[in-house]
Amino acid sequence: MDNPLTRRKVLIIASAIDMILSGIVLLIYFGLFPVDISGWGIPRRVIGLVGGVWFAGALAVLVVQLTKTNISE
Numbered sequence: 001m002d003n004p005l006t007r008r009k010v011l012i013i014a015s016a017i018d019m020i021l022s023g024i025v026l027l028i029y030f031g032l033f034p035v036d037i038s039g040w041g042i043p044r045r046v047i048g049l050v051g052g053v054w055f056a057g058a059l060a061v062l063v064v065q066l067t068k069t070n071i072s073e
Contacts, residue, residue: 012065016060025051 005013027033031049037047 008065008068011061015058015062015065019055019062022051022058022061026055 025047028035028037029044037044040047043048058073
């Protein structure tokens with residue numbers, strides 16, 4: 001491979017995938033994705049909290065990696 005994946009590229013890819021997955025969790029929480037979460041035995045607010053924190057963390061990592069100007073790898 002001529003162009004190996006750098007740490008920055010891996011973090012960008014991983015945080016983008018995390019944003020997609022946490023977005024799906026939030027869509028389930030808000031009822032926009034047709035999944036019945038009442039049978040899971042987990043309180044609805046916990047699913048919303050986990051999805052929101054997960055999304056915010058992934059967004060923060062993605063923003064930091066995309067706005068980083070010092071590439072010293």
